Amino acid sequence: MGTIRILQPALVNRIAAGECIERPASVVKELVENALDAGAGQIDVTVVDGGRELIEVVDDGVGMDADDLRLCVEPHATSKLRDDEDLFNIRTMGFRGEALASIGSVARLEITSRPAGSEVGHTIRVEGGAVGQPRPCGAPAGTRVAVRDLFYCVPARRKFLRTNQTEMGHITEYFARLALAHPGVAFTLRHHRRTIHTLAATDDRRQRIADFYGPELAEVLLPIRREGRGVVVEGWVAPPAESRASGRWEYVFVNGRFVRDRFVSHAIREAYRSLIDPSRFPIAFVFLTIDPAEVDVNVHPTKSEVRWRDANYIHAQVLAALREKFLASNLDQPLQTQQAEQEAYRERVRRAMVEFFTSAAPAQRPSATAAQKHAGMAVTSQPDSAAPRQRGDEATEDDARSAGPSFPARPDDGSTRSAEAPNLADVFAGPGSAFAPSGAAGFGLGADVATPVGRKFVQLHNAFIVAETDDGLMIIDQHALHERIVYEELRARLAAGTLESQRLLLPEVVRVPADRLEVLEAHADLLRRLGIELTAAGPQTVALHAFPSLLGRVERTGFVRELLDVLSEQGARPDVESLIHHVLDMLACKAAVKAGDPLTSDEIAALLARRELAERSSHCPHGRPTTLHLSLRDLQRQFARR
Numbered sequence: 001m002g003t004i005r006i007l008q009p010a011l012v013n014r015i016a017a018g019e020c021i022e023r024p025a026s027v028v029k030e031l032v033e034n035a036l037d038a039g040a041g042q043i044d045v046t047v048v049d050g051g052r053e054l055i056e057v058v059d060d061g062v063g064m065d066a067d068d069l070r071l072c073v074e075p076h077a078t079s080k081l082r083d084d085e086d087l088f089n090i091r092t093m094g095f096r097g098e099a100l101a102s103i104g105s106v107a108r109l110e111i112t113s114r115p116a117g118s119e120v121g122h123t124i125r126v127e128g129g130a131v132g133q134p135r136p137c138g139a140p141a142g143t144r145v146a147v148r149d150l151f152y153c154v155p156a157r158r159k160f161l162r163t164n165q166t167e168m169g170h171i172t173e174y175f176a177r178l179a180l181a182h183p184g185v186a187f188t189l190r191h192h193r194r195t196i197h198t199l200a201a202t203d204d205r206r207q208r209i210a211d212f213y214g215p216e217l218a219e220v221l222l223p224i225r226r227e228g229r230g231v232v233v234e235g236w237v238a239p240p241a242e243s244r245a246s247g248r249w250e251y252v253f254v255n256g257r258f259v260r261d262r263f264v265s266h267a268i269r270e271a272y273r274s275l276i277d278p279s280r281f282p283i284a285f286v287f288l289t290i291d292p293a294e295v296d297v298n299v300h301p302t303k304s305e306v307r308w309r310d311a312n313y314i315h316a317q318v319l320a321a322l323r324e325k326f327l328a329s330n331l332d333q334p335l336q337t338q339q340a341e342q343e344a345y346r347e348r349v350r351r352a353m354v355e356f357f358t359s360a361a362p363a364q365r366p367s368a369t370a371a372q373k374h375a376g377m378a379v380t381s382q383p384d385s386a387a388p389r390q391r392g393d394e395a396t397e398d399d400a401r402s403a404g405p406s407f408p409a410r411p412d413d414g415s416t417r418s419a420e421a422p423n424l425a426d427v428f429a430g431p432g433s434a435f436a437p438s439g440a441a442g443f444g445l446g447a448d449v450a451t452p453v454g455r456k457f458v459q460l461h462n463a464f465i466v467a468e469t470d471d472g473l474m475i476i477d478q479h480a481l482h483e484r485i486v487y488e489e490l491r492a493r494l495a496a497g498t499l500e501s502q503r504l505l506l507p508e509v510v511r512v513p514a515d516r517l518e519v520l521e522a523h524a525d526l527l528r529r530l531g532i533e534l535t536a537a538g539p540q541t542v543a544l545h546a547f548p549s550l551l552g553r554v555e556r557t558g559f560v561r562e563l564l565d566v567l568s569e570q571g572a573r574p575d576v577e578s579l580i581h582h583v584l585d586m587l588a589c590k591a592a593v594k595a596g597d598p599l600t601s602d603e604i605a606a607l608l609a610r611r612e613l614a615e616r617s618s619h620c621p622h623g624r625p626t627t628l629h630l631s632l633r634d635l636q637r638q639f640a641r642r
């Protein structure tokens with residue numbers, strides 16, 4: 001009895017601070033969000049000692065008068081919410097009314113502010129939770145918030161702070177997220193005397209991306225945009241060739257707020273699946289604009305998570321936005337010539353040096369211009385704009401040229417693609433079809449193909465096809481390309497229903513481990529759709545009665561064993577999509593021509609023609625490139641003609 005006490009307000013605030021103020025970067029985030037909410041056009045952030053000694057944010061926003069100053073540092077004091085309704089219609093970055101009170105309880109806080117219409121400014125101080133009185137003072141219009149000695153009164157927290165460099169790395173990352181989401185606001189970030197970023201206001205998001213991650217990356221990004229039911233998905237995504245080894249290159253914003261969201265994230269990865277190596281991550285900047293009533297941001301104290309009213313729709317829209325773009329873009333990999341590699345290497349060294357001399361954290365990449373300006377460092381080697389690179393959306397003229405009359409342009413309407421997908425029966429099997437099979441094998445490369453007019457090609461080492469293009473040549477990995485083509489066609493078929501199957505005259509009996517028999521029932525539906533009829537024929541044997549008719553080339557016994565292995569491991573891949581991907585992948589791999597298979601010129605011509613029609617033909621289903629390009633320009637440079 002008598003052991004329960006109501007906590008002192010100062011302690012309550014400190015507990016609240018534990019949630020939203022984790023480290024100096026959190027302070028930067030809260031203060032910059034307040035400045036954005038105040039309608040600032042210019043926000044300047046200054047940090048000393050990784051934020052331990054000082055974090056100062058100055059804005060030219062609406063400012064506060066003496067009364068507001070007195071209130072703003074109280075807990076649960078906000079100008080951004082009025083009633084219950086507002087909580088489900090949030091249009092501001094803040095709304096919880098706890099940031100300033102929290103900061104004031106764990107640091108020395110000083111706020112100086114003047115509303116534009118007022119003659120005089122005021123300043124107020126809070127130290128470890130003790131709130132002073134506002135005092136009049138001269139001040140520019142807007143607000144300056146200075147936070148000194150963060151966690152000075154919470155030693156346990158202070159101990160958790162890392163080196164200046166690490167904390168500065170976090171600050172830069174948080175700063176980047178805020179600045180990327182608000183390109184219309186000008187920002188600066190300084191550490192001690194050194195300016196790390198100077199960002200002019202712009203209406204071009206790509207410019208902001210370039211400011212942070214360099215013009216080389218920004219240049220190759222592909223724009224995406226899709227709108228429906230009041231949801232706008234916009235952004236910039238990198239072509240698959242620009243993948244990274246870490247997942248931190250995935251930036252998702254909802255109504256100007258950086259969030260981590262598993263639905264959007266899944267959609268992004270899904271779009272890149274089979275275009276990049278599974279161990280790599282895409283680079284994507286995705287901005288969603290949505291009616292605030294459709295999304296709950298009050299899920300997490302730092303507001304970094306959201307809850308969707310219709311998560312499936314969001315997922316579908318993001319996935320479609322990326323897919324459409326990939327289908328309409330040329331994703332072929334440029335051939336890395338030695339010279340290009342050297343240039344890329346020189347450029348990496350140059351960047352590393354600029355970074356080393358100018359930045360506090362190795363993770364960040366200050367824009368070269370800002371860095372040069374402030375470090376006074378002359379950078380001699382400029383990135384060579386002629387270096388071969390992934391062709392982005394801007395290269396449509398090029399694309400149009402290389403499409404040529406005999407290489408039909410790919411349909412670019414992703415949403416209706418499956419409806420337009422070639423009918424396999426016609427394409428590969430139908431009598432008199434342009435791609436009539438050369439033998440019994442449905443996926444053989446047919447003869448009688450209209451050879452692309454005037455295109456020269458040759459097969460080398462029975463593995464590679466070298467073909468002329470409008471602006472140079474391409475080298476194709478015959479197995480990888482055919483694999484992708486078969487994969488896409490199987491996928492389109494499956495999306496439209498089931499794969500056509502052919503009954504075997506005599507069932508084929510395959511010996512398998514006993515536990516594999518269980519999957520027959522568990523995956524009966526999938527097997528049926530694949531056109532595979534398998535029954536248990538004994539404790540350790542299955543009998544194969546029917547097999548997809550298009551897959552004559554496939555060695556059936558081996559495939560059945562592998563298929564049952566994959567299906568029995570399904571615990572590891574719970575979603576059906578990825579299971580199907582895996583199975584189709586196996587089928588495609590087995591059905592495709594191999595390295596070492598000699599091809600007739602008709603077969604090569606068919607392969608080239610199919611390449612133009614297939615989706616994602618730039619990469620095989622495992623995400624490896626199928627095609628390398630070498631432009632005449634590169635050749636001429638290699639031969640020192642230019």
Ligand code: ADP
Nearest residue numbers: 034038072078079094095096097098099100143
């Ligand atoms: P919230 O942002 O959730 O409202 P805060 O504790 O961050 O809570 O801020 C409390 C209030 O102080 C805000 O609602 C706003 O009215 C005011 N305020 C804070 N920072 C600024 C600023 N830079 N300019 C103008 N007003 C500000």
Ligand code: MG
Nearest residue numbers: 030034094099
């Ligand atoms: Mg706030």
